[in-house]
Amino acid sequence: AATRSKSYNITLLPGDGIGPEVISVAKNALQLVASLEGIEFKFQEMPMGGAALDLTGVPLPEETLSAAKDSDAVLLGAIGGYKWDNNEKHLKPETGLLQLRAGLKVFANLRPATVLPQLVDASTLKKEVAEGVDLMVVRELTGGIYFGKPRGFSTNENGEEIGFNTEVYATYEIDRIARVAFETARKRHGKLCSVDKANVLEASMLWRKRVTEIASEYPDVELSHMYVDNAAMQLVRNPKQFDTIVTNNIFGDILSDEASMITGSIGMLASASLGASGPGLFEPIHGSAPDIAGQDKANPLATVLSAAMLLKYGLGEEKAAQRIEAAVLDTLDRGYRTGDIYSAGLKLVGCKKMGEEVLKSIDGKV
Amino acid sequence: AATRSKSYNITLLPGDGIGPEVISVAKNALQLVASLEGIEFKFQEMPMGGAALDLTGVPLPEETLSAAKDSDAVLLGAIGGYKWDNNEKHLKPETGLLQLRAGLKVFANLRPATVLPQLVDASTLKKEVAEGVDLMVVRELTGGIYFGKPRGFSTNENGEEIGFNTEVYATYEIDRIARVAFETARKRHGKLCSVDKANVLEASMLWRKRVTEIASEYPDVELSHMYVDNAAMQLVRNPKQFDTIVTNNIFGDILSDEASMITGSIGMLASASLGASGPGLFEPIHGSAPDIAGQDKANPLATVLSAAMLLKYGLGEEKAAQRIEAAVLDTLDRGYRTGDIYSAGLKLVGCKKMGEEVLKSIDGKV
Ligand SMILES: CC(C)[C@H](C(=O)O)[C@@H](O)C(=O)O
Numbered sequence: 001a002a003t004r005s006k007s008y009n010i011t012l013l014p015g016d017g018i019g020p021e022v023i024s025v026a027k028n029a030l031q032l033v034a035s036l037e038g039i040e041f042k043f044q045e046m047p048m049g050g051a052a053l054d055l056t057g058v059p060l061p062e063e064t065l066s067a068a069k070d071s072d073a074v075l076l077g078a079i080g081g082y083k084w085d086n087n088e089k090h091l092k093p094e095t096g097l098l099q100l101r102a103g104l105k106v107f108a109n110l111r112p113a114t115v116l117p118q119l120v121d122a123s124t125l126k127k128e129v130a131e132g133v134d135l136m137v138v139r140e141l142t143g144g145i146y147f148g149k150p151r152g153f154s155t156n157e158n159g160e161e162i163g164f165n166t167e168v169y170a171t172y173e174i175d176r177i178a179r180v181a182f183e184t185a186r187k188r189h190g191k192l193c194s195v196d197k198a199n200v201l202e203a204s205m206l207w208r209k210r211v212t213e214i215a216s217e218y219p220d221v222e223l224s225h226m227y228v229d230n231a232a233m234q235l236v237r238n239p240k241q242f243d244t245i246v247t248n249n250i251f252g253d254i255l256s257d258e259a260s261m262i263t264g265s266i267g268m269l270a271s272a273s274l275g276a277s278g279p280g281l282f283e284p285i286h287g288s289a290p291d292i293a294g295q296d297k298a299n300p301l302a303t304v305l306s307a308a309m310l311l312k313y314g315l316g317e318e319k320a321a322q323r324i325e326a327a328v329l330d331t332l333d334r335g336y337r338t339g340d341i342y343s344a345g346l347k348l349v350g351c352k353k354m355g356e357e358v359l360k361s362i363d364g365k366v
Numbered sequence: 367a368a369t370r371s372k373s374y375n376i377t378l379l380p381g382d383g384i385g386p387e388v389i390s391v392a393k394n395a396l397q398l399v400a401s402l403e404g405i406e407f408k409f410q411e412m413p414m415g416g417a418a419l420d421l422t423g424v425p426l427p428e429e430t431l432s433a434a435k436d437s438d439a440v441l442l443g444a445i446g447g448y449k450w451d452n453n454e455k456h457l458k459p460e461t462g463l464l465q466l467r468a469g470l471k472v473f474a475n476l477r478p479a480t481v482l483p484q485l486v487d488a489s490t491l492k493k494e495v496a497e498g499v500d501l502m503v504v505r506e507l508t509g510g511i512y513f514g515k516p517r518g519f520s521t522n523e524n525g526e527e528i529g530f531n532t533e534v535y536a537t538y539e540i541d542r543i544a545r546v547a548f549e550t551a552r553k554r555h556g557k558l559c560s561v562d563k564a565n566v567l568e569a570s571m572l573w574r575k576r577v578t579e580i581a582s583e584y585p586d587v588e589l590s591h592m593y594v595d596n597a598a599m600q601l602v603r604n605p606k607q608f609d610t611i612v613t614n615n616i617f618g619d620i621l622s623d624e625a626s627m628i629t630g631s632i633g634m635l636a637s638a639s640l641g642a643s644g645p646g647l648f649e650p651i652h653g654s655a656p657d658i659a660g661q662d663k664a665n666p667l668a669t670v671l672s673a674a675m676l677l678k679y680g681l682g683e684e685k686a687a688q689r690i691e692a693a694v695l696d697t698l699d700r701g702y703r704t705g706d707i708y709s710a711g712l713k714l715v716g717c718k719k720m721g722e723e724v725l726k727s728i729d730g731k732v
Pocket residue numbers: 094097098253565566595
């Protein structure tokens with residue numbers, strides 16, 4: 001056996017719904033790739049989201065956050081479900097996720113949206129529009145209107161109830177996400193599109209000013225700016241025009257979901273959330289899908305690909321990451337499909353079986 | 367000749383770029399339909415946007431706003447252009463538009479997105495996904511983060527520059543836009559989807575609470591709620607699931623543009639902005655297209671259809687509105703297309719010629 005030179009602590013947060021099923025598949029993939037690459041993983045599973053609410057009364061227990069902070073990387077399944085939908089804000093699974101992002105200080109959310117040749121038909125866009133789409137949304141994740149203060153409820157001068165939030169960005173927040181985005185674009189095709197609403201919002205004007213300033217550090221990257229409403233259109237009109245997109249927290253939430261749906265295969269899309277130092281947070285972009293939870297129907301590939309992002313961006317284990325990515329493509333090439341990406345003539349399988357086939361591909365046993 | 371029983375004052379705001387060309391076509395259509403329906407229009411043309419900036423130094427001169435307020439309805443072409451892009455905020459054409467909306471108190475923006483059978487191929491979505499799409503976005507237009515205070519630039523406790531805006535809604539603002547949306551849904555297919563981000567934002571929590579409350583006044587309308595990120599996905603996945611959508615100012619800006627692009631024919635889409643009383647503001651949703659301005663290439667149909675919305679929603683002249691709508695369909699049926707909606711085998715025409723063909727269709731001279 002290979003010498004196990006490197007050992008990493010990984011916190012697994014299975015969460016709710018299909019979370020546990022997909023995390024279990026990804027864990028197996030990590031374990032197998034570790035044995036082949038001479039890496040060692042120590043996994044610790046912790047409760048989070050609705051599961052944590054049921055167990056401990058809060059969506060992100062202190063123990064879960066400290067385990068996550070003390071580890072080398074965090075892999076999350078999915079959180080949320082009907083059961084907790086009407087909870088008060090501080091008792092929502094989503095609040096636990098926001099606390100985890102803030103607690104880990106992962107300000108940069110990388111969300112690739114790629115149309116794989118094997119799955120081009122899954123897109124609702126015409127083939128000629130969808131094929132070849134390969135873009136990356138870099139979303140600011142720990143600032144803006146998600147965390148801005150003041151926020152809350154109050155009454156206005158006419159005694160009417162109001163609800164309010166603050167969209168706010170400081171220069172250092174913009175500068176650091178801009179640098180991540182320029183670095184990302186540099187490693188991709190050298191094009192960065194910054195999305196804002198600088199024709200209306202002051203927060204966006206500062207955003208545009210700082211991004212333009214930071215651009216001088218990256219003369220090899222071509223920077224453009226686009227208003228968010230236009231970006232929402234252009235993603236539908238011609239998504240291939242984009243390489244890397246950088247935007248704020250709320251616009252990134254909206255546009256990255258739109259971009260993922262353009263690929264037609266949300267069950268395939270991974271994400272990485274990174275800070276300046278400390279462990280990164282890796283998760284599929286799909287939700288907890290409570291309607292199919294526990295039925296062995298979930299597509300585990302988004303979580304498997306999130307594990308690949310964990311290896312690449314979280315641990316710098318490029319070779320191990322490539323093994324997993326190649327195995328996913330190989331499994332698709334061999335015709336295996338879960339229900340969400342199935343089309344006639346291919347092999348319809350469940351979550352577990354898909355996981356087994358990925359393992360075979362990793363192992364080269366096919 | 368018919369007795370001219372009704373007389374209306376219409377303010378025309380041609381604006382910038384292709385604005386004057388498309389307004390001129392729409393004016394001719396209004397004039398012809400007036401003579402056929404026994405209506406009289408008195409038109410007053412006023413400067414607005416970049417044109418006003420060049421002429422008077424401000425994007426919305428006082429005289430333009432008072433003329434608009436004193437009229438029965440306002441028809442706007444388009445505003446903006448490269449020339450004024452780097453102006454300071456209070457000297458941007460866009461600022462003039464926001465001032466006009468606020469000045470006219472038009473809080474309800476109705477933006478239909480319909481895929482016409484004649485133009486289904488123009489969509490980048492697959493035919494089976496695009497055909498039959500017929501939705502209406504009801505966007506709150508005079509509140510939220512567009513107008514919320516405090517806003518501006520400042521320094522934070524670390525001496526860093528910040529830019530900030532306030533997303534804020536009061537109950538009366540939500541209630542009145544909700545009522546417009548329920549009324550709109552009632553006249554359509556009885557389904558209303560309210561879009562918010564109530565899992566994160568307090569302003570959205572109040573939004574959802576009030577919309578749910580107002581729903582009790584409309585037991586015949588089926589209300590659902592959707593998060594904005596999911597709505598951005600669902601518009602791509604299956605736009606036919608939507609009938610009427612109601613949402614706040616910024617989400618409405620993004621989603622209505624996305625919805626329009628789904629039809630593939632932005633040059634065809636009209637909008638109406640209505641207040642509690644006073645004149646409505648009607649405008650095509652496309653921009654000023656400075657790259658093709660003055661070349662007789664613009665598609666005037668969005669503005670012609672905005673004139674139809676003016677007749678219907680602004681003046682209650684349903685029959686005149688229907689004449690214009692029918693004429694637009696008839697002109698398309700006869701094969702006339704501007705460049706933006708052209709496909710092989712049809713008749714490629716410019717802005718003026720398209721306008722002449724619409725007049726023929728209105729007149730029945732075809
Ligand atoms: C669950 C929710 C709070 C979250 C967000 O809005 O960030 C989700 O939509 C996402 O994009 O990860």
